[in-house]
Amino acid sequence: MTESPEGLMFLKGHGTLNDFVILPDDRADVELHDDLVRALCDRRGGIGADGVLRIATAGALVDRGVLAALPDGVGAADWFMDYRNADGSIAEMCGNGVRVFAHALVSTGRAGVGRIAVGTRSGPRPADILHHDGTHAVVRVDMGEPVLLGVSSAELSGRVYAGLAVDMGNPHLACVVPGLGPAELRDLPVHEAPVYDTGFFSEGVNVEIATPLVDGRVFMRVHERGSGETMSCGTGIVATAVAALADAGEATGEVLVSVPGGEVGVALTDSGSTLTGPSELVAHGWYTH
Numbered sequence: 001m002t003e004s005p006e007g008l009m010f011l012k013g014h015g016t017l018n019d020f021v022i023l024p025d026d027r028a029d030v031e032l033h034d035d036l037v038r039a040l041c042d043r044r045g046g047i048g049a050d051g052v053l054r055i056a057t058a059g060a061l062v063d064r065g066v067l068a069a070l071p072d073g074v075g076a077a078d079w080f081m082d083y084r085n086a087d088g089s090i091a092e093m094c095g096n097g098v099r100v101f102a103h104a105l106v107s108t109g110r111a112g113v114g115r116i117a118v119g120t121r122s123g124p125r126p127a128d129i130l131h132h133d134g135t136h137a138v139v140r141v142d143m144g145e146p147v148l149l150g151v152s153s154a155e156l157s158g159r160v161y162a163g164l165a166v167d168m169g170n171p172h173l174a175c176v177v178p179g180l181g182p183a184e185l186r187d188l189p190v191h192e193a194p195v196y197d198t199g200f201f202s203e204g205v206n207v208e209i210a211t212p213l214v215d216g217r218v219f220m221r222v223h224e225r226g227s228g229e230t231m232s233c234g235t236g237i238v239a240t241a242v243a244a245l246a247d248a249g250e251a252t253g254e255v256l257v258s259v260p261g262g263e264v265g266v267a268l269t270d271s272g273s274t275l276t277g278p279s280e281l282v283a284h285g286w287y288t289h
């Protein structure tokens with residue numbers, strides 16, 4: 001049951017400190033309007049999170065009019081990650097979210113360990129639970145093929161960065177800064193909303209700032225569309241791996257990406273990409289609204 005006299009049932013989880021309120025709502029009964037999302041994500045008056053992951057079947061979301069149609073490759077009975085940013089806006093994809101979502105499906109008995117078909121607005125993102133002990137999991141997500149859109153630039157907190165525009169289902173500008181080291185990256189201000197080319201990124205953009213690839217590793221920070229600076233961003237991590245490899249003259253390979261919230265592994269092949277990292281479920285309860 002989703003709603004009861006006690007309120008709205010929720011779980012709280014994160015993937016490398018990119019945190020989410022998870023709403024199990026199989027039949028999409030809850031009217032997930034912007035104000036409710038903002039209230040849930042409010043770090044003082046609400047539960048606090050970078051975004052909301054509603055668990056529902058794809059078919060139920062179509063029946064309720066939340067989705068206009070089933071995305072290609074997503075079946076009506078598939079679990080669908082209905083993702084919202086903290087400001088209430090809808091995003092097509094969330095890489096850390098898929099890991100936490102798949103973990104929550106297993107932990108609530110909605111799926112068994114193994115490969116789980118997760119539907120998103122960008123299409124299917126199959127997730128493999130590699131390890132699971134209730135509150136902790138390690139999950140690998142098939143993130144699909146990154147699409148390179150060209151180069152662009154953005155101003156972030158007073159500095160201008162050039163980067164590679166990468167479509168991961170959602171839009172990214174991944175900026176690998178020559179000569180930037182991890183300590184300087186840590187001190188950079190990235191909290192202000194970016195100023196970007198709205199002709200190029202008509203739907204807004206997530207901006208990543210990263211160090212060049214050294215020994216298979218990069219360090220990254222991110223300013224997310226709709227959520228501000230976050231401690232990690234899975235789609236941004238893959239976009240950054242693509243940009244860092246391109247900067248090193250490569251198109252495929254394995255990259256370990258360090259973000260303020262931890263470490264996540266990316267593998268890029270000729271035909272696609274995977275993201276492997278942790279998920280942690282930290283709380284559950286009732287949201288009284």
Ligand SMILES: N[C@@H](CCC[C@H](N)C(=O)O)C(=O)O
Nearest residue numbers: 091094095096170233234235
């Ligand atoms: N944190 C996410 C991305 C969430 C959506 C993003 N803010 C957008 O609006 O595109 C991730 O882990 O990928």
